[in-house]
Amino acid sequence: MSDEAKWYVVHTYSGYENKVASNLEKTVENHSLQNLIFEIRVPTEKVTEVAANGKTKEVERKIFPGYVIVKMILTDESWYAVRNIRGCTGFVGPSSKPIPLTDEEVERLGVETRNVEVSYNVGDSVQITDGPLEGFIGTVEEIDVDKNHIRVMVSMFGRETPVDLELDQAEPVE
Template sequence: MPEDAKWYVVHTYSGYENKVASNLEKTVENRQLHDLIQEVRVPTETVTEVKDNKRRDVERKIFPGYVLVKMILTDESWYVVRNIRGCTGFVGPSSKPIPLTDEEVAKLGVEQKKVEVSYGVGDSVHIIDGPLEGFVGIVEEIDADKNRIRVTVSMFGRETPVELELDQAEAVE
């Protein structure tokens, strides 16, 4: 039995995503299946709508009709998920669900990976990846939530602000 859980996509009736997710969470709680089915998510995004000159923040489903489930695939976990009311099945061939790849999980933003950095605002960093590889700059801003930093690099006698990912720079020794 594989010991690490993977993300699977479950197809539901349209509009039943939250109901399927809550029913699945209740079933996991009742049957004590926390070790098999670890997490259930309905991917949503917050959008600002302007209607009648009023702004409202509305939460919309990114993938209507789908729920993401992080689980270890066994006969029992497959059966539990498959038999939730409103669930029509897993995405993949009918007999065997296909897990999402690490790249797909990263693009969906389902799991946030924390990157520990050894530099702070005002420190000099060496750019180790991307088009400015090899340049040295000064950190102006760190946004850990978005996994981004703003670095000022001196190019052709001018100070140029550049946005990088946290792992594209390392502290200058």
């Protein structure tokens, strides 16, 4: 049992994801479990569908049907509260032992967003701190904070080459 809140995946009956999420929120409120269960999410995405008559409409679709993601501190009390929600079939993990998502999985799923402080601007010189071009110095051409992306022009073999990086893979040159 850990004192730190982690993300766990809960398996539900198909089509019951939203019902399980809302029932779990009510249970957290009714039993004062806000200090153990922090967030409950049903991952969705917006998709444009084309109907038979040629009309398009935007619908929200579940990314992982049959699953709800819960950020909680795992204790006997929180495990029992989640496990006994109607429509919930259990946690994802061997037997009935919940396994938390790794930081990489959480980032890939887009469940939690990290805020990266950008201490450089377009035109500044930066040093690449991670990846195959670690140690190279280049000039920032483009910054897209929403997509966690920058483009840096690096001089390699006497030629300017654009390199796409994540925001935290570069730091300003002093």
